[in-house]
Amino acid sequence: MDNITTRFEQCLRRHLRLVKPDSVDYAVELVQLGLDLMTAVAILLDMEKTFDIRFPGDMLVEGTFRTAGRLKGAVQLLRERQAS
Amino acid sequence: MTRPLPDQSLGVEWTILELLARGIVDDLERQMVRDLLLADTLNWGELLEQALRHKMLPMLAHQIISAGLRFDVPMSIYMHLESVLEWNRCQIEVFRRETVRVAQGLAERGIQFVVTKGMTFESTLYESLGTRHMNDIDFMVTPKDREAVLSVMQELGFRPFFEWAKDARREEISSRLNRDHLPKLAREIDQPGTRIINVDVANSLTWTKSPFDVPVEEALEEPVEQPVPGTPGGSVPCFRPIYQFLFTVLHLFREAWLQKFVDFGSDVSLMKFGDVIRLLDRNRNELTDGGLLRTTEAHSVTHAVAWVLRQLDETFHTHTLQLLALEKHGDERLLGSQMQSSGYVRTSGQSMRERLQSKDRGSARPVAPGHSALLG
Numbered sequence: 001m002d003n004i005t006t007r008f009e010q011c012l013r014r015h016l017r018l019v020k021p022d023s024v025d026y027a028v029e030l031v032q033l034g035l036d037l038m039t040a041v042a043i044l045l046d047m048e049k050t051f052d053i054r055f056p057g058d059m060l061v062e063g064t065f066r067t068a069g070r071l072k073g074a075v076q077l078l079r080e081r082q083a084s
Numbered sequence: 085m086t087r088p089l090p091d092q093s094l095g096v097e098w099t100i101l102e103l104l105a106r107g108i109v110d111d112l113e114r115q116m117v118r119d120l121l122l123a124d125t126l127n128w129g130e131l132l133e134q135a136l137r138h139k140m141l142p143m144l145a146h147q148i149i150s151a152g153l154r155f156d157v158p159m160s161i162y163m164h165l166e167s168v169l170e171w172n173r174c175q176i177e178v179f180r181r182e183t184v185r186v187a188q189g190l191a192e193r194g195i196q197f198v199v200t201k202g203m204t205f206e207s208t209l210y211e212s213l214g215t216r217h218m219n220d221i222d223f224m225v226t227p228k229d230r231e232a233v234l235s236v237m238q239e240l241g242f243r244p245f246f247e248w249a250k251d252a253r254r255e256e257i258s259s260r261l262n263r264d265h266l267p268k269l270a271r272e273i274d275q276p277g278t279r280i281i282n283v284d285v286a287n288s289l290t291w292t293k294s295p296f297d298v299p300v301e302e303a304l305e306e307p308v309e310q311p312v313p314g315t316p317g318g319s320v321p322c323f324r325p326i327y328q329f330l331f332t333v334l335h336l337f338r339e340a341w342l343q344k345f346v347d348f349g350s351d352v353s354l355m356k357f358g359d360v361i362r363l364l365d366r367n368r369n370e371l372t373d374g375g376l377l378r379t380t381e382a383h384s385v386t387h388a389v390a391w392v393l394r395q396l397d398e399t400f401h402t403h404t405l406q407l408l409a410l411e412k413h414g415d416e417r418l419l420g421s422q423m424q425s426s427g428y429v430r431t432s433g434q435s436m437r438e439r440l441q442s443k444d445r446g447s448a449r450p451v452a453p454g455h456s457a458l459l460g
Contacts, residue, residue, distance in 0.1 A: 041261060045257065
């Protein structure tokens, strides 16, 4: 498991208590794991802090965090952009 | 509406504010406020603090000045209250001009909208006396016009403004995800006393993922044109009375019911309850002809509306539930199941009246079992 996965999943667990402790289902909609508007804000802020990234305005939409997979993809993209 | 005088069980100071909030309508009430202001037991510190908390300082100032109590009030307090009222009046004038300017900009682009809340209440429910406190200017538009409105506002010199919040980045993310409002907009102006004008544009009568809603498109139909005092020929569209009432009550419901508003320090205020009483007083015929009841039932907001009115009746000893034929509605358990995804402020047996007076509202507020603490 690479570093981003560990920290990404820790971040999710800090805010979504329904995320399983041993594995994260990257396809399930986060709403089903208890995500609401305020939790989404908290997760995005935590991701920004954890990975030293900043979500641009066009990524601050529901589609970015519909599933853990999408959110992780967004985080990776921003990290790559930042590195280049 | 029957208007029994308030009991004084929560103190002289609180009684004065309750009377002012609902509006002084006759000599008996006027005399009661005067007597209370002259009472030996009056604690000016408590009165000023509570008036400030409930955004009623200009209202209190106007009452004291118009009652001719200049030499009965401690001089330093009187002078300060005079300044408060003058400043509020200046700010309202600035807001009126800006409201007309923005309204013209939106109308020129063919955008359907109404002006809401303080700006419309000031000249109707508060008789243009300059006593209604306002933080910003509020508009309501339809969701389809969000981008067009943002474009007009930018042309008028406004920009998204997040610095007002303690955590600006949190506010920015929250604003962008929140689809019931545009991001808070602000414009800097060169005006003594008012450096920034804030505009709040909503596109929903309730909130994101609320279990109920009153369609904004329906509410914006056939708006009422309302003159804007001090702006020759200036007028703005406002909600018809039924929707004005529904929006005001549902807004109050949101602040009273959802924990997040307590956490954010924007819990309900006495002034907001006063708005509801004044709306009912002013529009009694339109609100009691059955149309309001049909609309609340059609949109499943009856329990929420009745819950607010129950709090109002228990606080002010009014009979609004009976007046609007909603006595059988507003059951808290039913409402709780309807609102199951939202954090509910449970006040441990505290009445709304006690909650309003309490200066420590953020504490001792467990969220009801089975309810998420966060807003969906």
